[in-house]
Amino acid sequence: MTRNVTTIGFDADDTLWHNEQYFRLTQSRFASLLADHGDKDHLHERLLAAERRNLGHYGYGVKAFVLSMIETAIEVTDAKVPAQVISELIEAGREMLACPIDLLPHAREAVEAAAQTHRVLLITKGDLLDQERKLAQSGLGDMFDAVEIVSDKTPAIYATIFARHGNGPDKGLMVGNSMRSDVVAMIDADGWGVFVPHGLVWEVEHAEPPHSSPRFHEITDLGGLASIVTDIG
Numbered sequence: 217m218t219r220n221v222t223t224i225g226f227d228a229d230d231t232l233w234h235n236e237q238y239f240r241l242t243q244s245r246f247a248s249l250l251a252d253h254g255d256k257d258h259l260h261e262r263l264l265a266a267e268r269r270n271l272g273h274y275g276y277g278v279k280a281f282v283l284s285m286i287e288t289a290i291e292v293t294d295a296k297v298p299a300q301v302i303s304e305l306i307e308a309g310r311e312m313l314a315c316p317i318d319l320l321p322h323a324r325e326a327v328e329a330a331a332q333t334h335r336v337l338l339i340t341k342g343d344l345l346d347q348e349r350k351l352a353q354s355g356l357g358d359m360f361d362a363v364e365i366v367s368d369k370t371p372a373i374y375a376t377i378f379a380r381h382g383n384g385p386d387k388g389l390m391v392g393n394s395m396r397s398d399v400v401a402m403i404d405a406d407g408w409g410v411f412v413p414h415g416l417v418w419e420v421e422h423a424e425p426p427h428s429s430p431r432f433h434e435i436t437d438l439g440g441l442a443s444i445v446t447d448i449g
């Protein structure tokens with residue numbers, strides 16, 4: 217029997233395990249340290265602007281986030297930010313890099329079930345060392361046929377990955393919590409996209425759902441993935 221999907225890709229952060237909550241906690245700490253130079257919303261806007269313009273230079277992940285916090289601190293204080301504040305921001309980054317891995321509901325079961333019938337990939341972006349650490353601590357590493365840690369998720373990158381490890385993107389399915397990176401980009405590569413919403417979403421990852429596409433699906437949590445995969449065939 218010819219399958220419509222032969223390879224399933226999983227996003228990592230906030231799809232298989234918690235991640236964004238640690239960024240939010242550190243962002244609150246950042247706002248507290250710089251409270252004399254703006255309210256929380258203003259500081260958030262300045263930090264988000266720095267993150268957006270730095271993506272092409274630093275990429276994604278904790279280290280990029282820390283550099284953007286430091287840059288924003290320098291900007292909002294007119295280059296008068298105390299060295300102690302810079303030190304605390306660096307320490308906050310170290311703490312983020314040591315955060316425990318807490319799997320999301322049904323994560324292990326979803327990967328195990330998919331691996332019994334399909335090739336399964338982990339496709340994530342971010343800092344190489346940190347993503348490798350999280351995967352190792354998650355206990356899920358041995359379940360994947362391949363792991364791809366990429367600088368970004370675009371239709372071209374998906375096409376390359378699913379050709380390398382599968383039968384091309386049209387026979388591939390991507391599961392993730394980012395509408396922009398995990399779903400829309402995969403569908404634009406002629407693949408299938410399954411959106412698993414997470415309560416916390418980084419603004420950079422926002423995109424409108426591609427409701428008009430027959431290759432778009434949404435589930436409330438990973439417990440609903442198996443039935444979607446069965447329906448697609």
